[in-house]
Amino acid sequence: MKPMTVPFVDLQSQYLALREDILARADSVFRRGAFILGDEVAEFEKAFAGFCGAKHCVGVATGCDALFLALRARGIGPGHEVIAPANTFIATVLAITAAGATPVLVDCLEEDFTMDPAAVARAVTGKTRALMPVHLYGQAARMDELSAIARAHGLVIIEDAAQAHGGTYRGRPCGTLGDASGFSFYPAKNLGCYGDGGAVVTDSAEIAEFARNYRNYGQSRKYHHDVAGWNSRLDTVQAAILLAKLPRLAAWNEARRRCALHYEAGLAGLPLLLPRVRPECVPVWHLYVVRSTRRDELLAHLGRRGISCGIHYPVPVHLQKAYAGLGLARGGFPVAEKVAGEILSLPMYPELAAGQIDHVCAAVAEFFR
């Protein structure tokens, strides 16, 4: 018998389950030939806004672009500072620098890796225009505290919701907790297409209109360009695929929750730190991240047992070569730096079977024996 293997994600089995629906929808796009801003884009925008309980959704080319557009829609650019966590995927910060603004990084909380509100309060200056909390791994950032800071200083909140489709905070959906949010539909996200895709979600008609024009060369009518925009449209074929997948998202998130509970039971009592769920949050488990001071050995051990894991993310933003220019030395964000050496993302996807989770837990237990 072949030994069991557990991939980190498994996009194939989801495709096989949806294949007929996806092929029919893609075929319909191909037959009609409306490839750019075809009907499916508007249909998906409406459906995803509905899913989030937001007034507007504007489909764009990537999650990175969605964050950039949300910042630009609020006039954020050169001379402005935007506060973001040091422990995020680089795209959060790339959006800030692409807009011409200056990223001001802050440390995270050890408990759940979200942006530390006390650090945010200390980082506010006269140039600060926006906060960019990240709902990291699918659990909401501390929005009450961050909103209070934003209110006190007249700041905009742009949520990075790229890992949090369907997550909630005090019963309200991630992506509707600030002025606007950016979602990503990168294939491995909780809602992923078969290429790149993203969306700006907002209740503001003004932000939505800006994003809608900007993504399409800044035009309000064909060949009438109000702003020097860009080409960042959500592809129609990708929108068609997202329409096939969206009705299943809630059930997939539920399946991820069951996997998280299974891990929690299976790993209980072992000498590693398990993810902490705050009572005001319903996370959607984009990633299941544990912590161990023997992370690299554990990662290698699991690899030998056929289990693929990840590290999200091994190098905090301030230690990336790309941001050496910010002049932030090692030691500046001690929590982010410490956890970067200890975090380990175990396999997590809706189709992950109970037997596979048992196999992972047994291998982890074996490592610590």
Ligand SMILES: *Cc1c(COP(=O)(O)O)cnc(C)c1O
């Ligand atoms: C995936 C991701 C992004 C970027 O999304 P893309 O669609 O890949 O551009 C931004 N922020 C976070 C936290 C992400 O996980």
